[in-house]
Amino acid sequence: MSNGSTTRRDQIRLAAEELFRTRGYLATSMRHIADKMELSGGGSLYAHIHGKEDLLWEIAIDAIDTFIAAQDVVWARDLPPIEKLREAMIAHVSVIMNQLGAAAVYFDEWRHLGDERRQEFAARRDAYEQRFQALIHAGIESDDFAIPDERFATLYVLGALNAIRRWYRPDGRLSPDEVANLMAESVLNGLLKR
Amino acid sequence: MSNGSTTRRDQIRLAAEELFRTRGYLATSMRHIADKMELSGGGSLYAHIHGKEDLLWEIAIDAIDTFIAAQDVVWARDLPPIEKLREAMIAHVSVIMNQLGAAAVYFDEWRHLGDERRQEFAARRDAYEQRFQALIHAGIESDDFAIPDERFATLYVLGALNAIRRWYRPDGRLSPDEVANLMAESVLNGLLKR
């Protein structure tokens, strides 16, 4: 764990992200994180952070912000509804593939946040997912989709896309672009009328 | 936690299943399980079980067996390949909807098994998933599918189907049959040529 330009704090966050992804939040102790940083005791970390849950919280919130930022880029473009949905899908899975650690927190580990933060996270995530539902709503309105139920269609789309975090590996056979395109194409086909 | 015909041991397994689903395995203590059984201390459980991990293991293995049994029924029927795949999908999501607790262990919590058991679980699960890949292989051979990559198609299908465990609720708007059919239909559409 050596690095040049990033602050020590960021290095800790990165180590935590990786461990939270591979072991899970609860199975990762402060001593594990310290180990990965080549420090000799969990106590050393507390010069840089306030506590374990703060790490989880920061990773979770930054993950949401990354998803939203990627979505903003797509929404700014002038595209027909279905093409916009396709691009939104591609952006979404691209964020996951680029940030597997953050994605693990975003999808799974966030539930170990304290009550207050967990509720705020859920609210922000719901707001993000609502943007997908809006795009899907447009597709149903224009009678392009085979699925009449807006909510079901949204859950189907996001569920199918999010599954990628469980099997995608950066050193895999297919390039990130290939995976993103294949994924968006397949899920969109599942939505469209035949 | 009162019941008539089931053994005390099965009641404990049921309580554990529910807690593993809602809190996660690591966040569930033996004292939590005892609480749910209205016992006044974690020690009381050890008259019935050998240890916490044994509970996880039993739930995981029974989940696999349930998936396989459902699949056997489908394979025994004489159906054209694509219809067989559709029925396999329906059976798969039906098991998930009927056993949300076991599904949580099957998909997420199994990784907290010890090394040996974890490897055996992974092997059995891979064997199960291989059956889906065989059905998909047939569809690609007969030139019915738009996705040429067999492995990707399998991951797409299972990923999309499995996502259901994250949002399906037994008291939801749609009936289990409606959900299963919609799900299979959508995912299959994503696979087929247009």
Added chain:
DNA sequence: AATCCGGCCTAACGCTTGTTAGGTCAGGGT
């Protein structure tokens, strides 16, 4: 009447956890 046994209680164990406190040490600014 004596025995057994399943079911539960309570207390305790050794261990790991997140976190705190106090000390050391090097490097830079004044």
Added chain:
DNA sequence: ACCCTGACCTAACAAGCGTTAGGCCGGATT
């Protein structure tokens, strides 16, 4: 020369963990 600051070490803490041991009790068995 002095001090400050960031980074780290070590030891300790209180709490929670999985698990064990020993005892109690009611009902069935012999």
